[in-house]
Amino acid sequence: MDLADLLKEYVPFTHDELNGILAHFTKESIPKNELLVREGQICRKLYFVEKGIGRSYYIKEDGKEVTQWFFGEGAFMSSVDSFFNQSQSHYYLEVLEDAVLYSISLDNIDLLLAQYHKMERLVRLITIDMLTKVVNKLNALQFQTARERYDYMISEYPDISYRVPLGHIASYLGMTQETLSRIRKNEG
Amino acid sequence: MDLADLLKEYVPFTHDELNGILAHFTKESIPKNELLVREGQICRKLYFVEKGIGRSYYIKEDGKEVTQWFFGEGAFMSSVDSFFNQSQSHYYLEVLEDAVLYSISLDNIDLLLAQYHKMERLVRLITIDMLTKVVNKLNALQFQTARERYDYMISEYPDISYRVPLGHIASYLGMTQETLSRIRKNEG
DNA sequence: TTCATTATTTGATCTAGGTCAAATGAAAGT
DNA sequence: ACTTTCATTTGACCTAGATCAAATAATGAA
Numbered sequence: 001m002d003l004a005d006l007l008k009e010y011v012p013f014t015h016d017e018l019n020g021i022l023a024h025f026t027k028e029s030i031p032k033n034e035l036l037v038r039e040g041q042i043c044r045k046l047y048f049v050e051k052g053i054g055r056s057y058y059i060k061e062d063g064k065e066v067t068q069w070f071f072g073e074g075a076f077m078s079s080v081d082s083f084f085n086q087s088q089s090h091y092y093l094e095v096l097e098d099a100v101l102y103s104i105s106l107d108n109i110d111l112l113l114a115q116y117h118k119m120e121r122l123v124r125l126i127t128i129d130m131l132t133k134v135v136n137k138l139n140a141l142q143f144q145t146a147r148e149r150y151d152y153m154i155s156e157y158p159d160i161s162y163r164v165p166l167g168h169i170a171s172y173l174g175m176t177q178e179t180l181s182r183i184r185k186n187e188g
Numbered sequence: 189m190d191l192a193d194l195l196k197e198y199v200p201f202t203h204d205e206l207n208g209i210l211a212h213f214t215k216e217s218i219p220k221n222e223l224l225v226r227e228g229q230i231c232r233k234l235y236f237v238e239k240g241i242g243r244s245y246y247i248k249e250d251g252k253e254v255t256q257w258f259f260g261e262g263a264f265m266s267s268v269d270s271f272f273n274q275s276q277s278h279y280y281l282e283v284l285e286d287a288v289l290y291s292i293s294l295d296n297i298d299l300l301l302a303q304y305h306k307m308e309r310l311v312r313l314i315t316i317d318m319l320t321k322v323v324n325k326l327n328a329l330q331f332q333t334a335r336e337r338y339d340y341m342i343s344e345y346p347d348i349s350y351r352v353p354l355g356h357i358a359s360y361l362g363m364t365q366e367t368l369s370r371i372r373k374n375e376g
Numbered sequence: 377t378t379c380a381t382t383a384t385t386t387g388a389t390c391t392a393g394g395t396c397a398a399a400t401g402a403a404a405g406t
Numbered sequence: 407a408c409t410t411t412c413a414t415t416t417g418a419c420c421t422a423g424a425t426c427a428a429a430t431a432a433t434g435a436a
Contacts, residue, residue, distance in 0.1 A: 058327075066331055068323075081320045084312075113308070120301070120308035124272075127315045132269045134322045135256075139246075141329050142362045143254055146423065166384065174330045179423055181385055334393065354414065367393055369415055 001074030003048050003102050010125045011118050021112055021119070025102040030095045037093035042086055043079035045103040047071075052099025053160055055168060056091040067172035070160050076126060077101070084127075096164050141174050149173045150183050189262030191236050191290050198313045199306050209300055209307070213290040218283045225281035230274055231267035233291040235259075240287025241348055243356060244279040255360035258348050264314055265289070272315075284352050329362050337361045338371050 003025065004018055013021065025048070030036070037043045039058065047054070054071035056079060068091055071077035082089035086106060095101075112119045140152040153173055154161050161169065170180040191213065192206055201209065213236070218224070225231045227246065235242070242259035244267060256279055259265035270277035274294060283289075300307045328340040341361055342349050349357065358368040 060331065066327075068327070068330075080316070081323065084316045085320075120312070124308070124311055124315065127312065127319060128268070128272045131315060131319045131322065134319065134326060135269065138322060138326050138329065139254075139256070141326065142256075143248065143359070165382095171331070176424060177384075178386085178425085182423095185385080353412095364394060365414075366395085366416085370393095373415080 001050065003050065006048070006074060007122065011122045013116075013118060017116055017118065020116065024108040024112055025104045028101045028103055030099045030101055032095065032098045035092060035094045037079050037082070037089050037091070039090060039092055040088050041082075043082040043089050043093065045078070045105055046083055046109070047077040048102040049073055049075050049077050050100040050102060052095055052097040052101070053163060054093065054095050054099065054101075055164070055172075056093050057168075057171070058091050065168075065171060067168045070157060070164065070168075070172065072157060072160050076130070080127075080130060096168075146173070146175045146179050147183055149175070150180065189238065191238065194236070194262060195310065199310045201304075201306060205304055205306065208303065212296040212300055213292045216289045216291055218287045218289055220283065220286050223280060223282045225267050225270070225277050225279070227278060227280055228276050229270075231270040231277050231281065233266070233293055234271055234297070235265040236290040237261055237263050237265050238288040238290060240283055240285040240289070241351060242281065242283050242287065242289075243352070243360075244281050245356075245359070246279050253356075253359060255356045258345060258352065258356075258360065260345060260348050264318070268315075268318060284356075334361070334363045334367050335371055337363070338368065 004022060007013060007018060007021065028047075030052070036045075036047070036054070049071050051073060053073075054075075054077045056068045056071075056077075057065050058068060059065055077093065079089040079091045079093050081087065082091075083106060109119075109123065113123065136156070137152075140149050144152070150173060153169065166180055166184075167177045170177045173180070192210060195201060195206060195209065216235075218240070224233075224235070224242070237259050239261060241261070242263075242265045244256045244259075244265075245253050246256060247253055265281065267277040267279045267281050269275065270279075271294060297307075297311065301311065324344070325340075328337050332340070338361060341357060354368055354372075355365045358365045361368070
């Protein structure tokens with residue numbers, strides 16, 4: 001998934017606008033398992049995932065990791081709250097596979113917002129998209145069985161479901177590894 | 189909670205800007221139990237709750253209502269996804285107490301966005317706030333016991349917790365009425 | 377390839393919280 | 407005040423999924 005294409009899907013930028021915007025992104029190649037943000041740090045960048053998979057997670061008092069979100073190819077990845085408010089992150093952000101990311105700082109977003117009026121629309125649409133996705137997951141978690149939540153995962157993130165460790169998915173779906181393993185066994 | 193005060197908290201508007209913005213809102217007095225939006229309709233307005241409490245919910249296949257969100261005094265209320273994308277709402281939106289609301293259409297927001305550059309910032313901040321709140325609830329639901337989820341509710345929405353029917357809160361927290369009733373009994 | 381480490385599966389319990397059903401209490405209309 | 411309707415509580419019981427523990431399987435480093 002190409003960043004330029006994605007941006008055009010959101011807002012009909014001209015060729016020049018698009019180049020102006022893309023120029024503020026930095027291409028980064030990140031090796032597997034690298035942490036981009038730790039809990040308590042401020043998340044300085046918004047990332048676009050061109051290749052690879054990212055995830056955000058937190059660690060419960062009992063030491064267990066809970067996956068909060070997966071970021072597949074074509075997604076914007078960040079510790080959203082921390083990034084937009086430049087406040088301490090409640091989450092870790094990591095890359096699960098060797099990844100190619102395009103990153104942009106909040107300062108650069110602000111520059112672009114000042115420079116291109118259409119940028120505001122872009123940011124607004126992106127945050128509303130994120131909101132919609134989170135609400136969808138919320139609904140899946142709120143009143144569905146473990147099995148139904150897994151089905152939701154498969155339909156929403158078919159690719160991710162088979163590329164990341166089972167335990168990550170289980171905690172993302174609010175169930176234990178063992179339960180997810182048993183669900184998988186009885187599939188199809 | 190006053191709308192003007194809230195807007196000023198988000199963005200340092202001048203007196204004139206503030207008046208220009210407020211002029212695009214319509215004051216509405218809505219009686220208890222009125223439905224603002226039905227499932228399948230397009231949510232045409234964003235509401236600010238000055239007085240009263242609203243909630244959004246959906247109805248499961250088995251006919252049971254699931255509360256998706258509460259909107260207390262000082263909150264912006266809408267079927268967010270439907271409103272911003274002017275798409276069909278997955279939710280019902282209703283008022284649980286006689287309410288005083290200030291509403292604005294998406295067209296009017298667009299007018300304001302075109303007129304005041306600071307408006308973009310306002311909308312962005314409001315949507316990010318919503319996002320943060322939804323993410324918080326998601327975390328509460330994902331790996332907490334019924335009791336912990338109730339505690340979260342009390343701390344996040346102390347006023348609402350004692351003003352709306354128990355069943356609404358129970359489904360909001362992803363548990364049955366009976367369970368919530370028992371939790372309440374053992375409080376304090 | 378071998379060994380060490382980490383991930384997944386499987387089995388045997390156990391329990392939080394769901395379901396069903398009935399009793400009690402609170403509101404709202406006449 | 408009386409009745410109907412709706413909300414909450416309480417009790418008895420039951421399951422989805424957690425926990426604990428051990429056996430395989432997969433991955434990676436040397």
